[in-house]
Structure formats: structure tokens, C-alpha cells
Amino acid sequence: MYEKTYYATHPSMMSRATNDELRDRYLVSKLFRAGQVVLTYSHGERFVIGGAVPGATPLTLPRQAEPASAKDHSLLERRELGIVNIGAVEGTVVVDGEAFRLARYDALYVPMGTRDVTFSGEGARFYLLSVPAHRVYPLRKVTLADREPMYRGSREASNERTIHQLILPHTCLSASLCLGLTRLEPGSVWNTMPPHIHERRSEIYLYFDLNDDHRVFHFMGQADSLRHIIMRNEEAVISPPWSVHMGAGTSNYSFVWAMAGENLDYNDMDVLDLCQLR
Numbered sequence: 001m002y003e004k005t006y007y008a009t010h011p012s013m014m015s016r017a018t019n020d021e022l023r024d025r026y027l028v029s030k031l032f033r034a035g036q037v038v039l040t041y042s043h044g045e046r047f048v049i050g051g052a053v054p055g056a057t058p059l060t061l062p063r064q065a066e067p068a069s070a071k072d073h074s075l076l077e078r079r080e081l082g083i084v085n086i087g088a089v090e091g092t093v094v095v096d097g098e099a100f101r102l103a104r105y106d107a108l109y110v111p112m113g114t115r116d117v118t119f120s121g122e123g124a125r126f127y128l129l130s131v132p133a134h135r136v137y138p139l140r141k142v143t144l145a146d147r148e149p150m151y152r153g154s155r156e157a158s159n160e161r162t163i164h165q166l167i168l169p170h171t172c173l174s175a176s177l178c179l180g181l182t183r184l185e186p187g188s189v190w191n192t193m194p195p196h197i198h199e200r201r202s203e204i205y206l207y208f209d210l211n212d213d214h215r216v217f218h219f220m221g222q223a224d225s226l227r228h229i230i231m232r233n234e235e236a237v238i239s240p241p242w243s244v245h246m247g248a249g250t251s252n253y254s255f256v257w258a259m260a261g262e263n264l265d266y267n268d269m270d271v272l273d274l275c276q277l278r
Contacts, residue, residue: 028204028238029236054124061076091123093117094120107172157190161184177259212233222243
């Protein structure tokens, strides 16, 4: 049921990896295919990273395929799920018979134990992020208007951006998943400044709202030996706990960030000084 599995890695391998090897180990591409649900699996926090693009007929979240003892069980039997509609068109997600209409940038938190999830709406593009859970929390739709946004950066520093915290304890309860959306203003290209790392959590970035002829340079690795991956619209990247994650685009863009790990503390991060970067 998983198109690709991404294994955990050690920082020492970064200096020896080719560009193609970096892309193979961390870049998650081709998630959004018309008429399909595409799922990948990362050993970092056991993330499932996926996309669903319904057409004329609804799509259903696949059921487990292995091991044999779990075959045909719900994918969310022991997992929670975050869904964000990054498409230009409103779509509908039905969770165990309850329907939710998600406009562009709307999110849905789906709790552990959910049996069936279906997606519909031509033009909608649902981004999916799932991690193991230990407790059931309420099913909830979250919009950008549900919490006051955070404004960070400046036009002069080319990093003027708005951060929307969608799934965090003060907005929407979850067992492990933290999720939000950041949008850069025109003329701004840097996303996370100053850069930071999360030693106790892994993080996934999905870059989107990027024209086909533009790219994002995503930086990763340890602060004193940075590497980069060049990314297209609607591609995701896995950031291990030991890695810096920051990016600069050839234009402004949006990105969904998702974290899971030891805690739900948004501020649990080690901020780096730019002078540390090499």
C-alpha cells in the first residue's frame, strides 16, 4: 500500500551522498495524481505522507495490507491523520459517515480508530499526514480563521510570512501530530529564519503555490556542513531530527509543515545563529 519507504539515516552519510542519493532518501514527489490516493512511509516518527486527488468518483483511504494479522484493518486503527486541502477547489472528506467540506487551506484532524475516510471534489488536492497515536481525540475541522495568525520576518529581509498553527494543543488536540501552514508574501523567499533544528522531533515540509517555472532550494544537514535539494511545486521533504531545515525560493510560495516526536511543544527547537552555517 506504500509506494515508497524512507529509512532513518545518520548525519555522517551527508558528506558522501550524491545529489541523487539525497533526493532518493529525503524527497517525496509525485504525491498528487489524478484519481489516486498515493501513500509513502517514513521511519522517522513512522510518518505516512500522502496525497489524494479525487476525480469524478470518490477515493477511499486504503486499508492496511500487512502484516497478515492486520490485513484489511483500518489504516487509522492505531494512527491519527491530518488532512489539508491545497487545491484551488473545495472538496469533501467523509469520516465514518460524517461529511466535512474543506475549502483551500482548510484542515481536518481525524482521530485514531476511524474506520473509513473518503475524498471527493474534482479540483481538490488533499495532503495527508499520519502518525501513530496512543489516545483518541475529537474529530475536528480547522480553518485559518480559527486562531490569530503569527506574523514573522520582514520585507527587507525577504522573509515576510504568516504562520497558521492548525493542529497544535491550543488550536486542535492531537496525540502526536503538529501541523501548520506558512504563506510567504510577494517579494519574500526565505521560509524559516533564523534556521533551527528539532532534536526531539522529525519534520516534513510540503512546498506548494509555486509556479511550474519556479523552484525552492531546501537546505538540510548539520549547521556546519549544509547541503540542499532543489524542489518543485507540490513536493515534500523529510527533515530528520539532526537536520537544519530552511529554504529559499525563486518566488514566494506556501508550505505545510508537520512534526511528530517526543512532545507537542511548538517552541521546542534549537535556534541557530547564521554565523554557525557553513
